[in-house]
Amino acid sequence: MASSALASSRRTPVTTFSDQLAAAIRSRGNPVMVGLDPRAEQLPPDLLANSLLRSPERVAAAYREFCRGIIDVVAPLVPVVKPQAAFFEQLGPHGMTALADVIAYARESGLLVVLDGKRNDIGDTAIAYAEAYLGPQSVWKSDALTVSPYLGADSLEPFLKVIDQRGGGVFVLVKTSNPGGGMLQDVTADGSTIYRRVAEYVEQAASARLGKCGYGSVGAVVGATYPEQLVELRNAMPHAWLLVPGFGTQGGTARDVVAAFDSQGLGAVINNSRGIIFAHARREYSSRFGPGRWLEAVEAATLDMIAQLKAELPSISPDAA
Amino acid sequence: MASSALASSRRTPVTTFSDQLAAAIRSRGNPVMVGLDPRAEQLPPDLLANSLLRSPERVAAAYREFCRGIIDVVAPLVPVVKPQAAFFEQLGPHGMTALADVIAYARESGLLVVLDGKRNDIGDTAIAYAEAYLGPQSVWKSDALTVSPYLGADSLEPFLKVIDQRGGGVFVLVKTSNPGGGMLQDVTADGSTIYRRVAEYVEQAASARLGKCGYGSVGAVVGATYPEQLVELRNAMPHAWLLVPGFGTQGGTARDVVAAFDSQGLGAVINNSRGIIFAHARREYSSRFGPGRWLEAVEAATLDMIAQLKAELPSISPDAA
Numbered sequence: 001m002a003s004s005a006l007a008s009s010r011r012t013p014v015t016t017f018s019d020q021l022a023a024a025i026r027s028r029g030n031p032v033m034v035g036l037d038p039r040a041e042q043l044p045p046d047l048l049a050n051s052l053l054r055s056p057e058r059v060a061a062a063y064r065e066f067c068r069g070i071i072d073v074v075a076p077l078v079p080v081v082k083p084q085a086a087f088f089e090q091l092g093p094h095g096m097t098a099l100a101d102v103i104a105y106a107r108e109s110g111l112l113v114v115l116d117g118k119r120n121d122i123g124d125t126a127i128a129y130a131e132a133y134l135g136p137q138s139v140w141k142s143d144a145l146t147v148s149p150y151l152g153a154d155s156l157e158p159f160l161k162v163i164d165q166r167g168g169g170v171f172v173l174v175k176t177s178n179p180g181g182g183m184l185q186d187v188t189a190d191g192s193t194i195y196r197r198v199a200e201y202v203e204q205a206a207s208a209r210l211g212k213c214g215y216g217s218v219g220a221v222v223g224a225t226y227p228e229q230l231v232e233l234r235n236a237m238p239h240a241w242l243l244v245p246g247f248g249t250q251g252g253t254a255r256d257v258v259a260a261f262d263s264q265g266l267g268a269v270i271n272n273s274r275g276i277i278f279a280h281a282r283r284e285y286s287s288r289f290g291p292g293r294w295l296e297a298v299e300a301a302t303l304d305m306i307a308q309l310k311a312e313l314p315s316i317s318p319d320a321a
Numbered sequence: 322m323a324s325s326a327l328a329s330s331r332r333t334p335v336t337t338f339s340d341q342l343a344a345a346i347r348s349r350g351n352p353v354m355v356g357l358d359p360r361a362e363q364l365p366p367d368l369l370a371n372s373l374l375r376s377p378e379r380v381a382a383a384y385r386e387f388c389r390g391i392i393d394v395v396a397p398l399v400p401v402v403k404p405q406a407a408f409f410e411q412l413g414p415h416g417m418t419a420l421a422d423v424i425a426y427a428r429e430s431g432l433l434v435v436l437d438g439k440r441n442d443i444g445d446t447a448i449a450y451a452e453a454y455l456g457p458q459s460v461w462k463s464d465a466l467t468v469s470p471y472l473g474a475d476s477l478e479p480f481l482k483v484i485d486q487r488g489g490g491v492f493v494l495v496k497t498s499n500p501g502g503g504m505l506q507d508v509t510a511d512g513s514t515i516y517r518r519v520a521e522y523v524e525q526a527a528s529a530r531l532g533k534c535g536y537g538s539v540g541a542v543v544g545a546t547y548p549e550q551l552v553e554l555r556n557a558m559p560h561a562w563l564l565v566p567g568f569g570t571q572g573g574t575a576r577d578v579v580a581a582f583d584s585q586g587l588g589a590v591i592n593n594s595r596g597i598i599f600a601h602a603r604r605e606y607s608s609r610f611g612p613g614r615w616l617e618a619v620e621a622a623t624l625d626m627i628a629q630l631k632a633e634l635p636s637i638s639p640d641a642a
Contacts, residue, residue, distance in 0.1 A: 039445065056458070086442055086449035092460035093421065097414045120439055120469060121407055122499040124360065128407035137377070139413035148441060150471040150494055154501030173471055178443040180475030184518065189510035197505065 017112075017143055017169035018211035021241060022266055022320070024079030024112050029316050030306045031265070033114070033243070034074050035273025036083040036102060038063040042278050044294040060094035063087070067102040070277055073299045075109040077306065080143075082243075082271055085117040100139040107143070114171065114243065115142035122155045130162035144169035146221060146243070149198045150184075160205055160218065169217040169241075174198045175233060177223025177246030195229070199236045206240040213320065215241050215267060222260070224252025224270065231259040234267070242268040247305070248275030254308040265316035270309060276301045338433075338464055338490035339532035342562060343587055343641070345400030345433050350637050351627045352586070354435070354564070355395050356594025357404040357423065359384040363599050365615040381415035384408070388423040391598055394620045396430040398627065401464075403564075403592055406438040421460040428464070435564065436463035439494065443476045451483035451491075465490035467542060467564070470519045471505075481526055481539065490538040490562075495519045496554060498544025498567030516550070520557045527561040534641065536562050536588060543581070545573025545591065552580040555588070563589040568626070569596030575629040586637035591630060597622045 025031050040048060040059050048054065048062040071081065083106075088099035106113050119129040132138055133145045147159055147170050159170045175185055175195040185195040199220060206216030219241035222233045234242065242260045246252040247270050260268035279285045279301035280294035289297040346352050361369060361380050369375065369383040392402065404427075409420035427434050440450040453459055454466045468480055468491050480491045496506055496516040506516040520541060527537030540562035543554045555563065563581045567573040568591050581589035600606045600622035601615035610618040 037446070056460075084442075084446055084449075086440075086446045086453065089453040090449040090456075090459075092453075093414050093418045096417050100414065116442075118441055118469075118472075119407075121405075121437075122497070122501075125358070125405055125407045128405075128411040132407065132410040132413075135411075138411075139377075148439075148469050148471050150469050150505060151439075151497050151499060152501035152504035152506070154499050176443070176472050178472060178475050180443075180473035183473035183522075184471060184505075184515055185473065187508065187510045187515060187518070189508045194505055194508060194515065197508070201504075 016209070016211040017163070017167060017217040018209070018215045018241065019213050020143065021080065021112060021269070022211065022213035022215065025266060025269070026316060026318050026320065028077060028079045029318065030078065030309055031261070031269045032078040032302065032305055032309065033080045033082050033269040033271040034070065034078055034276050034302065035116070035271050036067050036070065036081055037273040037277065038066050038087050042281065044280055044291050046292060056091040057094045060091045060098040063091070063095065064098040064101050068105055069295050070298055071102070071106050071109050071111065073295050074302055075111050077302050080112040080114060080269055081106050082114045082116050084273070085115060103140055103142055113142045114144040114146065115140065116146045118146050118148045118173065120148040120151050120155050122151055123158060126155055126158035127162060130159045134162055134166055134168040136166060142168070144171060146171045146173065148173050149201070153201060156201070156205070163217055164209070169219060171219040171221050171241070171243045172198060172202050174202060174220040175222045175226060175229050177225045177250055177252070181223065195233070196236060199233050202240050203237040206237065210239060213266065215239055219243055221245065224257050225250055227256045227259065230257065234259055243271065244268055245271045248272045254312040258312050261313055263314055265314040272305055276305065337530070337532040338484070338488060338538040339530070339536045339562065340534050341464065342401065342433060342590070343532065343534035343536065346587060346590070347637060347639050347641065349398060349400045350639065351399065351630055352582070352590045353399040353623065353626055353630065354401045354403050354590040354592040355391065355399055355597050355623065356437070356592050357388050357391065357402055358594040358598065359387050359408050363602065365601055365612050367613060377412040378415045381412045381419040384412070384416065385419040385422050389426055390616050391619055392423070392427050392430050392432065394616050395623055396432050398623050401433040401435060401590055402427050403435045403437050405594070406436060424461055424463055434463045435465040435467065435492065436461065437467045439467050439469045441469040441472050441476050443472055444479060447476055447479035448483060451480045455483055455487055455489040457487060463489070465492060467492045467494065469494050470522070474522060477522070477526070484538055485530070490540060492540040492542050492562070492564045493519060493523050495523060495541040496543045496547060496550050498546045498571055498573070502544065516554070517557060520554050523561050524558040527558065531560060534587065536560055540564055542566065545578050546571055548577045548580065551578065555580055564592065565589055566592045569593045575633040579633045582634055584635055586635040593626055597626065
């Protein structure tokens with residue numbers, strides 16, 4: 001698995017994505033990532049009237065308003081958001097324009113943005129994806145992008161090349177949170193699972209791109225729904241940020257994700273999408289706030305998740321060690 | 322690998338994607354797929370002046386004109402085109418609007434369109450991708466979409482659900498044409514490679530969705546650069562259309578891809594992107610046509626590829642057997 005791009009010389013950005021993420025987590029005192037996954041049928045009713053005339057343009061405008069509202073609430077509370085590209089793409093160019101607006105608004109609001117696109121391809125095509133979402137001329141310019149490893153190392157290296165030149169980060173899918181993820185990821189050959197092989201690649205790539213915080217700008221997606229593998233993968237990738245989905249609605253708890261963190265409470269971000277953005281529809285919050293006060297439900301759900309994590313994690317110092 | 326979606330009841334579209342593809346191949350008498358991979362720096366000079374003022378809007382307009390020109394030339398000659406999403410995404414919403422135009426124009430011109438997006442995700446998110454590119458309200462409505470299998474069966478089933486309800490097809494990455502593809506795809510456990518496991522899934526899904534032509538609407542991407550695996554995978558997936566990249570620029574020859582076809586010359590489409598769309602820059606054509614006559618170079622390269630394949634393949638009957 002040796003590769004030229006892992007070792008290539010490069011200009012290091014003044015502040016790496018990795019250090020930006022560490023600083024954002026320290027400043028907020030928690031590692032919560034809010035997933036921005038708008039869905040027309042679950043929006044608060046005041047944002048999208050229950051109309052048959054749901055044009056893509058109107059739905060896109062509602063997604064924009066919905067996400068901006070969430071960003072206003074969570075920007076002072078959490079370090080990072082993760083917009084899901086698919087829901088915006090579903091609306092066509094109107095959706096993609098709304099996505100650009102949401103990303104820019106989140107960054108202006110002081111949040112880091114990891115775009116969840118799970119893109120992958122080879123050579124020039126992978127570079128085009130990296131430039132599309134991480135390049136300086138991108139309208140969807142994000143701080144990091146999720147990418148898929150099925151095509152192998154030479155599909156990941158173009159992304160690494162772009163982050164080395166442009167800054168930014170990538171999170172490679174390693175062990176996903178869905179029940180069927182094991183179909184390929186858990187296959188074991190010569191004593192090593194597929195997910196473990198991807199993890200080894202990520203660890204090498206992260207180690208070659210270390211920030212001052214001790215982690216690199218190449219991270220891994222590792223689901224909260226497999227706590228044993230989370231322990232294994234934390235150990236296998238001591239220099240990689242872990243993006244941990246599956247908290248909340250998918251069943252992962254604060255106790256399940258403790259193993260993702262180091263003794264300073266760094267090393268991972270814990271994503272929650274539906275549990276926060278659609279909190280107004282959750283039993284715990286619907287009676288307190290009702291759909292009209294959905295932003296208060298978002299705030300309460302975010303604060304509750306922060307409290308749940310703080311009860312289990314080492315306390316995070318506002319200053320670098 | 323049993324799964325509910327593989328066996329679920331469904332409405333069969335009046336004409337399946339699989340039968341549309343067979344009919345298009347019969348009508349043109351060849352299985353050539355032209356890949357639409359525009360790149361600003363390789364466009365014929367009359368489409369995009371060598372200017373420092375290459376705004377995304379201007380480049381997107383040039384991509385649109387370039388692809389429309391190619392479509393005009395190849396629509397009478399070949400059955401199918403494959404636009405590469407990444408190059409359009411790189412230009413932001415202007416690029417995505419150009420992509421919509423190119424897809425619609427190709428379909429109006431009588432071509433089938435396989436969008437190369439290599440998308441993947443789970444649950445509702447995968448459905449959003451499928452609706453984005455195959456759904457009836459999609460502005461990028463294509464006949465089929467390429468998808469990646471790393472997330473496992475439950476990331477593929479939502480795509481199958483959408484094609485069962487809406488029509489259309491998917492091509493799952495099985496064995497890709499790039500040198501590094503083997504990093505995960507060639508890992509062997511219990512006597513079976515990862516790519517073979519994905520192939521078994523594709524064969525089951527294709528068999529459950531057979532058209533009259535004997536193939537299903539779920540196909541596989543299998544690179545021309547690995548002829549031995551092409552033989553193995555043709556045998557492993559007797560009911561799946563193979564989308565074979567890697568012909569031409571990547572080194573695959575007509576002889577290398579013969580094994581992808583059945584005795585009627587059906588069962589596969591052979592993609593060529595750069596070798597056709599940038600033919601004006603190839604030695605064989607540049608002296609004959611020069612950059613100003615780039616459309617004639619596209620035509621000549623297409624006809625040459627058709628002739629190369631016809632010399633090796635069984636002749637394709639214009640009528641179904």
